[in-house]
Amino acid sequence: xQPDSLSFIFLNAFLINNFVLALFLGLCPFVGVSQxxxxxxPMGIAVIVVMFVASVCAYAINTVLVRFGIEYLRLISYxxxxxxxxxxVEMIIKKFSPTLFRMLGIYxxxxxxxxxxxxxxxxxxxxxxxxxxxxxxxxGAGAGFTLALTLMAGLREKLQLANxxxxxxxxxxxxxxxxxxxxxxMGFAGLGS
Amino acid sequence: xxxxxxxxxxxxFDNLTSGxxxxxxxxxxxxxxxxxxxxSNTAVNSLAMGLASAFVLLGSTFLISLLxxxxxxxxxxxxxxxxxxxxxxxxxxxxxxxxxELYNALGAFIQLIVVNCMIxxxxxxxxxxxxxxxxxxxxxGTGAGFTLALFMVGSIREILGFGTFFGVSxxxxxxxxxxxxxxxxxxxxxxxxxxxxxxxxxxxxxANTGHIAGGAHAA
Numbered sequence: 001x002q003p004d005s006l007s008f009i010f011l012n013a014f015l016i017n018n019f020v021l022a023l024f025l026g027l028c029p030f031v032g033v034s035q036x037x038x039x040x041x042p043m044g045i046a047v048i049v050v051m052f053v054a055s056v057c058a059y060a061i062n063t064v065l066v067r068f069g070i071e072y073l074r075l076i077s078y079x080x081x082x083x084x085x086x087x088x089v090e091m092i093i094k095k096f097s098p099t100l101f102r103m104l105g106i107y108x109x110x111x112x113x114x115x116x117x118x119x120x121x122x123x124x125x126x127x128x129x130x131x132x133x134x135x136x137x138x139x140g141a142g143a144g145f146t147l148a149l150t151l152m153a154g155l156r157e158k159l160q161l162a163n164x165x166x167x168x169x170x171x172x173x174x175x176x177x178x179x180x181x182x183x184x185x186m187g188f189a190g191l192g193s
Numbered sequence: 194x195x196x197x198x199x200x201x202x203x204x205x206f207d208n209l210t211s212g213x214x215x216x217x218x219x220x221x222x223x224x225x226x227x228x229x230x231x232x233s234n235t236a237v238n239s240l241a242m243g244l245a246s247a248f249v250l251l252g253s254t255f256l257i258s259l260l261x262x263x264x265x266x267x268x269x270x271x272x273x274x275x276x277x278x279x280x281x282x283x284x285x286x287x288x289x290x291x292x293x294e295l296y297n298a299l300g301a302f303i304q305l306i307v308v309n310c311m312i313x314x315x316x317x318x319x320x321x322x323x324x325x326x327x328x329x330x331x332x333x334g335t336g337a338g339f340t341l342a343l344f345m346v347g348s349i350r351e352i353l354g355f356g357t358f359f360g361v362s363x364x365x366x367x368x369x370x371x372x373x374x375x376x377x378x379x380x381x382x383x384x385x386x387x388x389x390x391x392x393x394x395x396x397x398x399x400a401n402t403g404h405i406a407g408g409a410h411a412a
Contacts, residue, residue, distance in 0.1 A: 179381030
């Protein structure tokens with residue numbers, strides 16, 4: 001596969017360099033929302049939507065910034081755009097599916113501080129992706145986040161039945177599980193070469 | 194030891210130490226993990242990342258604490274983010290100028306300090322409500338605790354993964370390196386082991402508090 005082909009970019013963001021398990025991005029919702037499958041899946045979908053919107057906006061903003069030679073404003077404008085995108089998605093979800101809105105609760109506005117979103121926007125800029133490549137990259141990253149979140153939620157539901165030592169708090173054991181999941185994902189490293 | 198009061202205006206020694214150990218941002222409150230774990234594969238990288246985050250925390254605490262009465266309540270989070278982003282941009286350009294090697298090792302993760310929830314959390318919970326000296330002391334303690342925690346994760350990963358400490362070889366040439374600790378899974382596993390240790394210590398302390406009255410950290 002060509003390193004800049006669309007399918008490779010998708011696979012790269014989805015599996016090989018999974019945002020959560022290989023790049024350590026978005027750990028807070030990964031630990032916070034992964035207790036139950038029924039919240040993990042909608043959360044993942046919300047992240048995909050925000051990522052897609054943020055990717056489009058980030059691409060447009062970067063074009064403008066480069067045009068006027070004011071790249072040092074990149075970080076500030078990206079974070080402002082992501083905050084607005086989250087607000088937008090929040091309003092849309094509230095309008096079309098109030099049930100989902102109530103289920104996601106506080107975690108919906110917290111997507112703003114999800115480093116996976118800003119990370120995606122920064123990486124697509126650093127890699128000099130074209131518009132199409134950026135869109136595919138954002139979809140892959142979002143799908144990878146959803147996959148990791150869903151796998152983790154499934155594992156943690158099983159974990160509730162396990163007999164653990166007292167010191168093994170939810171966070172400690174979640175990171176141990178994440179380490180093992182991450183180890184599994186290392187197997188994808190040779191993919192596409 | 195007098196009971197800890199958080200309402201006073203004068204900075205106390207306790208404000209400084211609580212962030213380092215008892216409320217360590219990484220091991221106890223689990224904040225700011227994302228951009229920090231990714232670059233903690235060597236002691237130098239983790240130290241640099243910790244210091245950069247601590248600088249951003251101090252700078253934004255300074256500004257936010259000064260401006261806390263001028264910032265309207267409704268737009269405070271947005272204002273904090275903009276202030277933090279400004280300091281992150283400063284750090285980003287500074288590291289780029291000081292050491293290109295370090296800049297390449299840390300990559301986009303310097304810019305990602307802006308979404309470090311530890312910083313926003315401290316600004317919202319402490320800097321926005323306290324006078325300058327007290328807020329700065331607290332930020333200093335939290336920054337030091339964050340750096341210490343990253344350093345603890347980073348040095349273990351470097352010692353086991355490369356067999357070195359700050360680039361100095363520890364075990365001689367025959368040492369078989371544990372490559373897994375430099376790779377992403379190692380970060381999760383080392384952090385998880387530290388968390389296990391901390392929760393074990395915490396449980397022991399909680400169990401002992403009843404017997405040792407007035408222990409230094411019993412409060």
